[in-house]
Amino acid sequence: MKSELTLLTDPVFLVLLRMIHLLELQSVVLCAGPEAVNVTCEETYPHSSMDWFNQCSRMEKAQSFIVNILPDCFIVGCPYLAVHLSPAIPVFAVLLFVFVMAMLLRTSFSDPGVLPRALPEEANFIEMEIEAANGNVLAGQRPPPRIKNVQINNQIVKLKYCYTCKIFRPPRASHCSICDNCVDRFDHHCPWVGNCVGKRNYRYFYLFTLSLSLLTIYIFAFDIVHVALRSVDSGFVNTIKETPGTVLEVLVCFFTLWSVVGLTGFHTYLISLNQTTNEDIKGSWSGKNRVQNPYSHKNIIENCCEVLCGPTYPSVLDRRGVMLEDSTSPTPSDASAASTHKSSNPVSQTTKSSAPLIPNEHTPDEAKPSIGAGTQKSTSSPKEEKPPSPTSPNAVAPAVIKESAH
Amino acid sequence: MATEFHNLQELRHSASLANKVFIQRDYTDGTVCKFQTKFPSELDSRIERTLFEDTVKMLNNYYAEAEKIGGQSYIEGCLACLTVYLVFLCIETRYDKVLKKISRYIQEQNEKVYAPRGLLITDPIERGMRVIEISVYEDRGSSGSSSGSSTTSSSGR
Numbered sequence: 001m002k003s004e005l006t007l008l009t010d011p012v013f014l015v016l017l018r019m020i021h022l023l024e025l026q027s028v029v030l031c032a033g034p035e036a037v038n039v040t041c042e043e044t045y046p047h048s049s050m051d052w053f054n055q056c057s058r059m060e061k062a063q064s065f066i067v068n069i070l071p072d073c074f075i076v077g078c079p080y081l082a083v084h085l086s087p088a089i090p091v092f093a094v095l096l097f098v099f100v101m102a103m104l105l106r107t108s109f110s111d112p113g114v115l116p117r118a119l120p121e122e123a124n125f126i127e128m129e130i131e132a133a134n135g136n137v138l139a140g141q142r143p144p145p146r147i148k149n150v151q152i153n154n155q156i157v158k159l160k161y162c163y164t165c166k167i168f169r170p171p172r173a174s175h176c177s178i179c180d181n182c183v184d185r186f187d188h189h190c191p192w193v194g195n196c197v198g199k200r201n202y203r204y205f206y207l208f209t210l211s212l213s214l215l216t217i218y219i220f221a222f223d224i225v226h227v228a229l230r231s232v233d234s235g236f237v238n239t240i241k242e243t244p245g246t247v248l249e250v251l252v253c254f255f256t257l258w259s260v261v262g263l264t265g266f267h268t269y270l271i272s273l274n275q276t277t278n279e280d281i282k283g284s285w286s287g288k289n290r291v292q293n294p295y296s297h298k299n300i301i302e303n304c305c306e307v308l309c310g311p312t313y314p315s316v317l318d319r320r321g322v323m324l325e326d327s328t329s330p331t332p333s334d335a336s337a338a339s340t341h342k343s344s345n346p347v348s349q350t351t352k353s354s355a356p357l358i359p360n361e362h363t364p365d366e367a368k369p370s371i372g373a374g375t376q377k378s379t380s381s382p383k384e385e386k387p388p389s390p391t392s393p394n395a396v397a398p399a400v401i402k403e404s405a406h
Numbered sequence: 407m408a409t410e411f412h413n414l415q416e417l418r419h420s421a422s423l424a425n426k427v428f429i430q431r432d433y434t435d436g437t438v439c440k441f442q443t444k445f446p447s448e449l450d451s452r453i454e455r456t457l458f459e460d461t462v463k464m465l466n467n468y469y470a471e472a473e474k475i476g477g478q479s480y481i482e483g484c485l486a487c488l489t490v491y492l493v494f495l496c497i498e499t500r501y502d503k504v505l506k507k508i509s510r511y512i513q514e515q516n517e518k519v520y521a522p523r524g525l526l527i528t529d530p531i532e533r534g535m536r537v538i539e540i541s542v543y544e545d546r547g548s549s550g551s552s553s554g555s556s557t558t559s560s561s562g563r
């Protein structure tokens with residue numbers, strides 16, 4: 001009893017302190033907004049939310065809640081439940097908690113499916129195609145919108161041209177203004193996770209929300225059991241006096257439950273229809289005169305399987321690429337790319353007479369004013385020092401392990 | 407053919423980049439990775455249509471194999487989920503294995519078919535899986551045109 005009494009004040013105090021901390025964080029993130037995202041000048045991935053520091057500070061929002069509030073309160077009930085019911089209860093809670101954190105970190109630090117910007121030759125090629133398609137535009141007239149129509153499963157889908165990335169966006173891709181990149185199968189940009197949710201990390205995001213719902217329900221249920229058991233022993237009023245933290249936490253869980261379970265339910269609905277949040281919000285596939293969803297298999301199980309059990313797509317980014325003029329080729333984590341890179345390198349080195357080889361970037365003299373070489377160099381050095389951000393799934397786990405120690 | 411090279415090495419030593427042709431994605435089957443087999447007019451004088459189409463069809467087959475949703479992808483997904491994705495430290499994903507096959511195939515095609523004709527295919531993974539970039543080379547001595555300063559370096563990996 002004495003040991004439990006000493007826990008009385010600590011968890012409650014800690015909970016309140018951390019709720020204040022969380023609110024502070026929330027206000028910082030809301031105020032900072034997109035301005036906090038300093039767009040780097042790396043042509044292929046000018047996205048500072050992958051910048052280590054920014055990522056951590058944004059993700060801390062979700063982390064704070066999960067790491068600080070939920071376990072603190074549960075710790076109060078752990079000894080009681082372990083003794084009176086079963087030690088498996090807190091053990092399972094810990095396992096579930098570890099899973100939630102792993103999914104959060106995986107969602108947060110993995111590439112959502114960013115489409116790199118077109119290199120100058122490709123951009124010019126597309127421009128020429130557009131001009132050929134549009135014909136002569138009279139002076140003073142607005143050129144027609146850059147749209148390509150493709151037929152997917154007997155439905156006409158419009159592909160829009162992205163003026164920032166200089167590509168025609170693939171179907172279901174969208175440009176995220178916060179990350180300033182086109183993301184394949186763009187779902188939404190999640191501020192809690194600090195990253196876009198797209199093709200590559202949607203299943204981790206879904207597993208995160210699902211496991212967090214389960215964890216919240218689990219903690220809620222067992223806190224009620226804890227309070228009930230104590231009330232049977234010593235009465236309800238005494239229980240509130242002995243463990244106010246648990247009662248407080250029941251309330252916190254109750255209110256959290258609705259939002260988290262609601263979000264999970266919403267995404268389950270989207271998965272069963274094979275839609276993205278972006279498409280749902282825009283109403284792309286709803287309405288009378290609209291096209292029906294051409295990506296849906298018209299079968300819930302097949303849709304779920306495609307989204308959750310599909311292949312693990314590779315990342316097409318080279319995050320460790322160095323922008324310096326005298327750099328050697330970047331250390332690849334993908335052996336397949338390395339071999340092709342080597343095969344194309346020798347040729348390009350001999351064909352280029354004047355400019356040195358820059359692996360990820362066009363030569364400085366061709367660099368457009370908005371993508372200055374100076375700023376490239378300044379952003380490349382922090383990228384060099386940061387822990388290996390993986391471009392393939394088998395390298396993500398070490399980053400996950402590192403993150404949890406952070 | 408306008409220019410003939412015997413192998414990749416000769417291409418390296420005596421060629422200069424003249425042009426680049428981009429084969430775009432074919433979205434008629436949805437968002438799966440598939441490239442158009444339409445023969446570009448710029449390659450008309452450089453390579454036979456059938457050879458080009460065979461290469462693109464083979465690449466499409468490889469990508470279809472990588473993205474196939476079937477027994478193996480389910481097992482891989484479930485196992486990965488149960489092990490909190492730590493299993494990818496030990497094993498390579500199916501997609502990565504197929505990507506290696508693709509890069510070996512492209513290298514082989516470059517050596518045997520494309521380099522002798524003064525062409526070079528860039529692996530689509532280096533262009534964000536958006537296009538197949540075919541670089542067209544001219545013999546340095548014979549042609550004065552060269553876009554010279556451009557590079558075939560990758561935008562991604």
